[in-house]
Amino acid sequence: xxxxxxxTMILSVGFVTxxxxxxxxxxxxxxxxxxxxxxxRVEPVAENETDQR
Amino acid sequence: xxxxxxxxxxxxIPICWVEWTLGRFGGQHNFHSTSGIxxxxxxxxxxxxxxxxxxxVPVTIYMYYVYIEAWCLGYAMNSIAGNLSGTGIDYAEFFxxxxxxxxxxxxxxxxxxxxxxxxxxxxxxxxxxxxxxISKGIELVCKFAMPALxxxxxxxxxxxxxxxxxxxxxxxxxxxxxxxxxxxxxAVAVLETSSGLEVARYPDVAAIPANYQGEGYTQKDLxxxxxLMNPQLWLAAAGQIFFSLSVGFxxxxxxxxxxxxxxxxxxxxxxxxxxxEFCEVGLGGLITVPAAFMFLGAxxxxxxxxxxxxxxxxxxxxxxxxxxxxxxxxxxLLLFLAAxxxxxxxxxxxxxxxxxxxxxxxxxxxxxxxxxxGIGTLFIWYFSKDLKALDTIDFWVGTVxxxxxxxxxxxxxxxxxxxxxxxxxxxxxxxxRIPNIYKGIIKYVTPAFLLIIFSLFLMxxxxxxxxxxxxxxxxxxxxxxxxxxxxxxxxxxxxxxxxAWIAIMTIFSLFLVNVAGKNWDKRxxxxx
Numbered sequence: 001x002x003x004x005x006x007x008t009m010i011l012s013v014g015f016v017t018x019x020x021x022x023x024x025x026x027x028x029x030x031x032x033x034x035x036x037x038x039x040x041r042v043e044p045v046a047e048n049e050t051d052q053r
Numbered sequence: 054x055x056x057x058x059x060x061x062x063x064x065x066i067p068i069c070w071v072e073w074t075l076g077r078f079g080g081q082h083n084f085h086s087t088s089g090i091x092x093x094x095x096x097x098x099x100x101x102x103x104x105x106x107x108x109x110v111p112v113t114i115y116m117y118y119v120y121i122e123a124w125c126l127g128y129a130m131n132s133i134a135g136n137l138s139g140t141g142i143d144y145a146e147f148f149x150x151x152x153x154x155x156x157x158x159x160x161x162x163x164x165x166x167x168x169x170x171x172x173x174x175x176x177x178x179x180x181x182x183x184x185x186x187i188s189k190g191i192e193l194v195c196k197f198a199m200p201a202l203x204x205x206x207x208x209x210x211x212x213x214x215x216x217x218x219x220x221x222x223x224x225x226x227x228x229x230x231x232x233x234x235x236x237x238x239x240a241v242a243v244l245e246t247s248s249g250l251e252v253a254r255y256p257d258v259a260a261i262p263a264n265y266q267g268e269g270y271t272q273k274d275l276x277x278x279x280x281l282m283n284p285q286l287w288l289a290a291a292g293q294i295f296f297s298l299s300v301g302f303x304x305x306x307x308x309x310x311x312x313x314x315x316x317x318x319x320x321x322x323x324x325x326x327x328x329x330e331f332c333e334v335g336l337g338g339l340i341t342v343p344a345a346f347m348f349l350g351a352x353x354x355x356x357x358x359x360x361x362x363x364x365x366x367x368x369x370x371x372x373x374x375x376x377x378x379x380x381x382x383x384x385x386l387l388l389f390l391a392a393x394x395x396x397x398x399x400x401x402x403x404x405x406x407x408x409x410x411x412x413x414x415x416x417x418x419x420x421x422x423x424x425x426x427g428i429g430t431l432f433i434w435y436f437s438k439d440l441k442a443l444d445t446i447d448f449w450v451g452t453v454x455x456x457x458x459x460x461x462x463x464x465x466x467x468x469x470x471x472x473x474x475x476x477x478x479x480x481x482x483x484x485x486r487i488p489n490i491y492k493g494i495i496k497y498v499t500p501a502f503l504l505i506i507f508s509l510f511l512m513x514x515x516x517x518x519x520x521x522x523x524x525x526x527x528x529x530x531x532x533x534x535x536x537x538x539x540x541x542x543x544x545x546x547x548x549x550x551x552x553a554w555i556a557i558m559t560i561f562s563l564f565l566v567n568v569a570g571k572n573w574d575k576r577x578x579x580x581x
Contacts, residue, residue, distance in 0.1 A: 001233030009236040012054055013335050020331035023324035031317075031484060 056290035065294040071466040073318040074479040076309025085310040086406035087303045106458040107303030111399040113450045116429030117443045122392040123171035129385035137368045144368045153437025160437045184419045202387040206336040212374040231343030284509035292452040301459035307402040315482030410569025436547045445551040460503045467496040
């Protein structure tokens, strides 16, 4: 096998393996949690919603 | 491999996203077949006819796929019985007898070493599953059998890479030259008969065996540029990508139509593509072709054909590994399980179309589809000599029609629906973003790529042009020569019958779409 053959093989197999592992990790990790600052409100809308502060 | 990876990036992955997007869009309008989805997308009454290939392709491919599936089960049973994976067995002879490649009609026998009993079993098993409801069965198979298949493939890969030189009398046929045969870029020497038929490709002219260097054979050097200029190479690369990723089949579009609005189809589409590519390039490519080179030589590979390679070569590999009989049995059994998930997926677009188009129930749609595919499978089963019927239908439907369907899909997404709107639909519920460069690729590059390659392919195979302006020659080659013949070459009546069968299927499918269109029009009429 020539040097070009080794390079082609390593790049090709490496590319598909990396892409596969990346996708599997993304799928298994599931949807990302929303950042905390999106969940809280600075001030509640009404007086009876103070527990959400 | 260069053509293969360019095809993957420029047509495979983008069309995959296109199909997932169009499918889910159609599902939200309660349509699950390609014709139904196109009927929603187009204001014109002709739109639904564009989707007819989405019915023809999976149904016709199923007719021969079920036959190959029966090989897998048959090989598993014969491995368990000890008829395979031993040394000194002529696997090519076994393959020819088992599959019927040795002669027409000889596969219509029902012993353990013949495919007949397995075809019948597999055929009814598919329709049993599709009738009874398959989601849990398929899910179970995918969850356990697929990782097991990958594990077995990894073990076989290790064995292949450590085979060294299996035959000391042929020192040139070792693992390194086998890998080089597959991966070396650049110049290759092509050996042709005097009538222009390719016999084999070698790393260089010096590697051509002495018995092929006499009269009756010609040799020509083919550098990388000349190789890449061959439209047949690009068509084969693109066809392989379509088949691997199941794009253009009408299968993904139907499966995606059952997804929810907030499912991440961008990640799902890419993951499906990546998993297929890992198995094909990372496992299959490193196992089958180098092993075939080691055991059969370069000339042997060319003589094998696409389907036969794994069935002739892998038993040789199993014969050379400890516990080969067990591994062979497990491998072919898991391959059969993997194949059954594919064949069931090929039936679902047909079932979906018949149910929503003809307003018939599942029992009726299964019966109708079973009857039509039964005729096709019987045809391929009987005309098995050199697998001519299978190969011809695979070429015209499994390659040419896939091209047409893929082109239609990408044009609809890029120009009919519009990339902007398609982009929004694709990203509904998606965390992963498609790189923006793919907007231009889907709109311009992919359709242009498909149209150019397909046009060049037609110029070469239908009109037989040699791409020379100064010394033009028009001589149809390959599959076209099978149909019309050539000087000194009689046309193949099996190839002609196969194309006639495809024509009958097309007319029948167009008639069904016409009936379905009338039913959909009635459904859309306002009720008083």
